[in-house]
Amino acid sequence: xxxxxxxADVAALAGVSVAxxxxxxxxxxxxxxxxRERVLTAASKLRWTPSAAAVALRSAxxxxxxxxxxxxxxxxxxxxxFTLLISGLESELSPLGYGLLLHIVGEEPSAEEAAYRRLxxxxxxxxxxxxxxxxxxxxxxxxxxxxxxxxxxxTPWRADPVPSVQAxxxxxxxxAAVDHLVDHGHRRVAxxxxxxxxxxxxxxxxxxxxxxxAHDLAPSHSVVSxxxxxxxxxxxxxxxxxxxxxxxxxxxxxxxAVAGMSAARRxxxxxxxxxxxxxxxxxxxxxxxxxxxxxVRQDLVGLGRAAxxxxxxxxxxxxxxxxxxxxxxxxxRESTGPAPGRT
Amino acid sequence: xxxxxxxADVAALAGVSVAxxxxxxxxxxxxxxxxRERVLTAASKLRWTPSAAAVALRSAxxxxxxxxxxxxxxxxxxxxxFTLLISGLESELSPLGYGLLLHIVGEEPSAEEAAYRRLxxxxxxxxxxxxxxxxxxxxxxxxxxxxxxxxxxxTPWRADPVPSVQAxxxxxxxxAAVDHLVDHGHRRVAxxxxxxxxxxxxxxxxxxxxxxxAHDLAPSHSVVSxxxxxxxxxxxxxxxxxxxxxxxxxxxxxxxAVAGMSAARRxxxxxxxxxxxxxxxxxxxxxxxxxxxxxVRQDLVGLGRAAxxxxxxxxxxxxxxxxxxxxxxxxxRESTGPAPGRT
DNA sequence: GACCGATGGTTAAACGATATACCTGTGCCA
DNA sequence: TGGCACAGGTATATCGTTTAACCATCGGTC
Numbered sequence: 001x002x003x004x005x006x007x008a009d010v011a012a013l014a015g016v017s018v019a020x021x022x023x024x025x026x027x028x029x030x031x032x033x034x035x036r037e038r039v040l041t042a043a044s045k046l047r048w049t050p051s052a053a054a055v056a057l058r059s060a061x062x063x064x065x066x067x068x069x070x071x072x073x074x075x076x077x078x079x080x081x082f083t084l085l086i087s088g089l090e091s092e093l094s095p096l097g098y099g100l101l102l103h104i105v106g107e108e109p110s111a112e113e114a115a116y117r118r119l120x121x122x123x124x125x126x127x128x129x130x131x132x133x134x135x136x137x138x139x140x141x142x143x144x145x146x147x148x149x150x151x152x153x154x155t156p157w158r159a160d161p162v163p164s165v166q167a168x169x170x171x172x173x174x175x176a177a178v179d180h181l182v183d184h185g186h187r188r189v190a191x192x193x194x195x196x197x198x199x200x201x202x203x204x205x206x207x208x209x210x211x212x213x214a215h216d217l218a219p220s221h222s223v224v225s226x227x228x229x230x231x232x233x234x235x236x237x238x239x240x241x242x243x244x245x246x247x248x249x250x251x252x253x254x255x256x257a258v259a260g261m262s263a264a265r266r267x268x269x270x271x272x273x274x275x276x277x278x279x280x281x282x283x284x285x286x287x288x289x290x291x292x293x294x295x296v297r298q299d300l301v302g303l304g305r306a307a308x309x310x311x312x313x314x315x316x317x318x319x320x321x322x323x324x325x326x327x328x329x330x331x332x333r334e335s336t337g338p339a340p341g342r343t
Numbered sequence: 344x345x346x347x348x349x350x351a352d353v354a355a356l357a358g359v360s361v362a363x364x365x366x367x368x369x370x371x372x373x374x375x376x377x378x379r380e381r382v383l384t385a386a387s388k389l390r391w392t393p394s395a396a397a398v399a400l401r402s403a404x405x406x407x408x409x410x411x412x413x414x415x416x417x418x419x420x421x422x423x424x425f426t427l428l429i430s431g432l433e434s435e436l437s438p439l440g441y442g443l444l445l446h447i448v449g450e451e452p453s454a455e456e457a458a459y460r461r462l463x464x465x466x467x468x469x470x471x472x473x474x475x476x477x478x479x480x481x482x483x484x485x486x487x488x489x490x491x492x493x494x495x496x497x498t499p500w501r502a503d504p505v506p507s508v509q510a511x512x513x514x515x516x517x518x519a520a521v522d523h524l525v526d527h528g529h530r531r532v533a534x535x536x537x538x539x540x541x542x543x544x545x546x547x548x549x550x551x552x553x554x555x556x557a558h559d560l561a562p563s564h565s566v567v568s569x570x571x572x573x574x575x576x577x578x579x580x581x582x583x584x585x586x587x588x589x590x591x592x593x594x595x596x597x598x599x600a601v602a603g604m605s606a607a608r609r610x611x612x613x614x615x616x617x618x619x620x621x622x623x624x625x626x627x628x629x630x631x632x633x634x635x636x637x638x639v640r641q642d643l644v645g646l647g648r649a650a651x652x653x654x655x656x657x658x659x660x661x662x663x664x665x666x667x668x669x670x671x672x673x674x675x676r677e678s679t680g681p682a683p684g685r686t
Numbered sequence: 687g688a689c690c691g692a693t694g695g696t697t698a699a700a701c702g703a704t705a706t707a708c709c710t711g712t713g714c715c716a
Numbered sequence: 717t718g719g720c721a722c723a724g725g726t727a728t729a730t731c732g733t734t735t736a737a738c739c740a741t742c743g744g745t746c
Contacts, residue, residue, distance in 0.1 A: 004464075004466065006731095006732055006733085007732065007733065007734095008732080016695080016696090017695075017696050017697080018696095018732090018733080018734095019695080019696065019697080019698095019734080019735080020694085020695065020696080022733065022734055022735080023695090023734090023735095026734080028734095028735090029693095029694095030693070030694055030695070031694065031695075032693080032694060032695090035694080035695085047464065048464075049461070049464035049465050050465070050732080050733065050734095051400070051465065051466050051731090051732055051733070052399075052405075052465040052466055052467045053396050053399035053400040053405065053466060053731085053732080053733090054400050054701090054731075054732035054733040054734090055732085055733060055734080056395075056396035056399070056400075056701095056733095057394070057396040057397050057399075057400050057701050057702065057703085057731090057732080057733075058700080058701050058732080058733045058734050058735085059701085059733080059734065059735095060701080062395075062396065064444070064467075071430075080423050080426070082426065083423070083425065083426055086445065086447060087414075087447045090445075090446065090447045090448075094446060094448075094458070097461070099444050099446070099467060100444065100445050100446070101407070101442050101443065101444055101445075102429065102433075102443050102444075102445045103433065103437060103442070103443070104426075104429060104430045104433045105433075105437075115437070118392070118440070121347075121390065121391075121392035122392050122393070122394065122395040123347065123394050123395055123396060124395045124407075124442060229627065229630055229631050255627075255631060258631045258632060259630075259631045261633075262631060262632050262633030262635075263633075265633050266633055284572065284598075285628060285631075287572055287602075288572050288598060288601045288602045288605060288628075288632075289601065289605050289631075289632050290604075290605030290606075290608050290609055292605075349701090349702055349703085350702065350703060350704095351702080351703095359725080359726090360725070360726050360727080361702090361703080361704095361726095362704080362705080362725080362726065362727080362728090363724085363725065363726080364703095365703065365704055365705085366704090366705095366725090369704080371704095371705090372723095373723070373724060373725075374724070374725080375723080375724065375725090378724080378725085393702080393703065393704095394701090394702055394703070396701085396702075396703090397701075397702035397703040397704090397731090398702085398703060398704080399703095399731095400701090400702080400703075400730095400731050400732065400733085401702080401703050401704050401705090401730075401731050402703085402704065402705095402731085403731075
């Protein structure tokens with residue numbers, strides 16, 4: 001196995017200086033067409049590609065972006081959320097030759113910060129993408145002091161300390177879900193949210209309440225859960241035990257919705273006959289189960305793609321024009337139906 | 344925001360040469376304890392960490408490993424497989440300061456090879472991990488000509504062209520599953536596999552047949568599917584339409600099993616009353632649904648971890664002693680029961 | 687014919703670390 | 717007192733690019 005060719009080898013083969021080669025591959029002017037050709041054929045003959053390390057060192061650009069996912073393994077595996085975001089990111093990054101450096105850290109509080117620090121201190125990435133905006137999130141501040149470009153997928157905590165992407169008409173999905181239920185005669189509708197430190201938890205619950213209020217209704221129950229199956233089971237148990245139990249439940253994600261639906265059926269409650277269930281995200285999981293899950297579709301791949309473009313734009317790689325993310329939309333399947341006692 | 348400190352700044356602050364600083368941080372000898380201290384405090388005072396690019400350029404080691412996942416987005420999201428492997432990899436890599444460069448490519452045949460080539464040509468990684476060993480896999484050859492270290496998660500195609508990791512007692516899970524079914528009186532057992540180009544497809548089916556043969560039985564049906572929900576639904580439809588239909592079905596992964604189970608129930612076939620269903624992998628999904636899925640657990644996180652160690656060992660970062668991967672084990676839940684017509 | 691501005695290159699200095707080869711002062715022994 | 721080994725450093729070349737500064741050639745202008 002021979003040594004990897006360098007720019008010097010290409011220059012020698014083409015009979016020019018290394019500077020000329022560099023100019024050609026970087027599209028700088030000042031090189032005539034015939035020489036450009038010679039350089040290009042020499043490069044491809046040697047299968048030469050600039051060394052990422054040398055480019056990074058010289059130009060202080062790594063052509064890589066970072067992402068750190070904070071998740072316990074069990075939650076991770078239950079939730080393909082990240083994988084979809086990543087595939088959206090990738091679809092924009094790889095055509096430009098950018099790489100994605102991924103770190104998965106556990107729940108220990110310091111691990112996440114340490115990961116960002118390392119990414120920044122070692123100068124391994126040109127920017128990072130953040131997910132799961134939390135209330136009181138310290139990451140914006142951290143990244144600003146570290147001086148790295150960042151983009152947030154989701155709704156920022158408060159003022160806008162870092163660019164963010166989110167779907168247009170962000171409230172449409174949940175509103176449509178509520179309308180759908182009310183149209184089917186439901187009057188007692190409950191909401192099972194994720195952990196309260198998430199920004200979207202609070203936001204979605206408010207949209208839910210607003211949408212109900214538009215029909216002069218209020219939530220029958222509102223329970224805070226934790227995105228786990230066990231949490232969903234417990235939540236549904238509590239709801240169904242109530243004398244005035246809800247006839248419909250919205251969950252903050254699909255995993256909880258499926259777990260809740262299964263728990264209800266196990267308790268002998270028919271879905272959708274006695275209880276309508278709606279999820280959130282539209283993961284493929286929802287189509288796998290019986291009954292298939294009615295849910296609010298989020299364009300996760302689109303969010304990833306948009307985040308990548310924003311980041312690349314701030315790195316001067318692409319011209320602005322943010323792609324827009326499809327608004328959440330409701331997909332009606334089998335887990336919702338008319339309220340009990342109504343035709 | 345001030346410029347990132349360099350080794351020269353640290354040297355100046357500590358009152359030594361840059362070479363001394365380098366020796367200290369790399370643990371080379373020849374530096375007295377007091378000087379070492381001065382250097383270390385200077386470094387931490389400036390929050391200095393060696394620049395990854397400079398180290399990579401000088402020492403031809405990037406301290407990063409690559410992984411390319413070939414998946415269509417919909418399959419990806421249905422299957423948290425990768426996320427688990429990645430979290431296993433990460434748990435070994437990050438303590439050593441290694442990063443994970445992830446590429447997700449679509450199904451286009453050339454995309455995968457291009458991704459590996461780029462990783463190698465640009466010298467972005469010190470090694471790569473391969474998954475989903477395929478029959479006639481060309482990646483081993485490719486990586487060898489590219490001269491990059493590699494490790495395969497799974498069973499190699501034929502001779503061992505690249506180190507690989509897999510669970511000990513690889514056949515135990517499926518054997519236990521078959522025994523479990525036979526013990527419950529099942530005599531007509533079917534297998535729904537993944538695509539035939541996967542090495543594990545062939546392997547698992549053979550184990551399945553062997554295990555049945557040990558009870559003097561043969562598969563009642565053997566159908567090749569494609570890991571998608573639609574494929575599973577179609578497969579189960581075919582099986583149930585048969586006059587001598589099976590009383591139990593093993594699927595090659597959990598997603599198919601869940602989809603198959605739902606399809607059966609939709610057709611009015613009770614699970615496990617009339618049909619027992621077993622999955623493979625033990626994804627959290629299996630616990631979410633009703634009835635909960637009986638399945639064969641694979642230690643995916645352990646596989647990731649083991650792969651990382653093998654790679655790190657071949658890079659001289661850790662001392663051999665491969666961690667071993669927990670053997671597959673059967674987890675009995677609710678989707679299996681006695682064969683119909685048997686108490 | 688001297689001068690000028692393009693055009694199409696070349697030379698050489700960084701970028702930030704590592705490692706080899708080379709110093710320097712001290713202690714110790716003969 | 718000279719010689720020598722050794723601990724504890726320092727000076728410097730090097731990794732493979734990019735880029736600023738510089739130079740040569742040539743057609744055209746006055």
